[in-house]
Amino acid sequence: xxxxxxxxxxxxxxxxxxxxxxxxxxxxxxxxxxxxxxxxxxxxxxxxxxxxxxxxxxxxxxxxxxxxxxxxxxxxxxxxxxxxxxxxxxxxxxxxxxxxxxxxxxxxxxxxxxxxxxxxxxxxxxxxxxxxxxxxxxxxxxxxxxxxxxxxxxxxxxxxxxxxxxxxxxxxxxxxxxxxxxxxxxxxxxxxxxxxxxxxxxxxxxxxxxxxxxxxxxxxxxxxxxxxxxxxxxxxxxxxxxxxxxxxxxxxxxxxxxxxxxxxxxxxxxxxxxxxxxxxxxxxxxxxxxxxxxxxxxxxxx
Ligand code: A3P
Numbered sequence: 001x002x003x004x005x006x007x008x009x010x011x012x013x014x015x016x017x018x019x020x021x022x023x024x025x026x027x028x029x030x031x032x033x034x035x036x037x038x039x040x041x042x043x044x045x046x047x048x049x050x051x052x053x054x055x056x057x058x059x060x061x062x063x064x065x066x067x068x069x070x071x072x073x074x075x076x077x078x079x080x081x082x083x084x085x086x087x088x089x090x091x092x093x094x095x096x097x098x099x100x101x102x103x104x105x106x107x108x109x110x111x112x113x114x115x116x117x118x119x120x121x122x123x124x125x126x127x128x129x130x131x132x133x134x135x136x137x138x139x140x141x142x143x144x145x146x147x148x149x150x151x152x153x154x155x156x157x158x159x160x161x162x163x164x165x166x167x168x169x170x171x172x173x174x175x176x177x178x179x180x181x182x183x184x185x186x187x188x189x190x191x192x193x194x195x196x197x198x199x200x201x202x203x204x205x206x207x208x209x210x211x212x213x214x215x216x217x218x219x220x221x222x223x224x225x226x227x228x229x230x231x232x233x234x235x236x237x238x239x240x241x242x243x244x245x246x247x248x249x250x251x252x253x254x255x256x257x258x259x260x261x262x263x264x265x266x267x268x269x270x271x272x273x274x275x276x277x278x279x280x281x282x283x284x285x286x287x288x289x290x291x292x293x294x295x296x297x298x299x300x301x302x
Contacts, residue, residue: 013031017157056146061200068229088106089112136200138268141300143165
């Protein structure tokens, strides 16, 4: 991909906190909604890889792991440009119209990041039978991370307070919609598409095992020394210190890292610092109602 400055690639009208706009009933960023006609018509190629997730599930982590696998664990090759350049964000909220052309002209094999719920993925990805890696995270840590991200992302709706944001999240009234529908929709889709469904908690527990899974899914050999190198280079600490993965290359009028860093804590169980007992029970109740019979099981502590 060519190198333009971030400012050149952005549409200034979307660089502020705006109310979401619904597309097929899903609240999306206004900047995404305005380009929806281009996004939904995106022409996939059979060797495209999709990395999909609900926001703040560890997307950047799995992106870097995939790039490392593709480059045999060589940090020099992965460190040439920020992760969002190496693997563009399909529905990037503040992109200019030309952004779609830029993705279309990327050399193959392309890896494309999306947070779209399964029913909104452009049909071409299904028609071309593209592989998908889906990353899921337990809802309590996921919503907490999303709350902090809304505080620092100056182009997302104001989260107001933790209590307010949590209520909106539980009602699916946040960008990219209901977490419950998202994780379930992609879970069901894996029965009829090549989807590798991963869990953030499993990655924390045993990154080597999960890296092996990803490598096998992508058709790569994964000798132990390479896996060990990838583990080291994709620890939370390494990625926090790496400007190519920590989003410090984006200007503060988009991500204000003085509010809270993009690489914030990277742990399982931080939710306990924020949730009241009543909030935790409410989420558990909604989970049981909506996903109790889904077969999906999340761990909220290790
Ligand atoms: P926290 O806010 O809980 O720290 P995404 O990439 O989908 O936006 O997800 C960001 C979340 O993943 C943040 O969670 C971030 O710290 C965490 N994360 C990113 N890289 C990580 C890594 N290498 N190990 C563990 N967590 C990581």
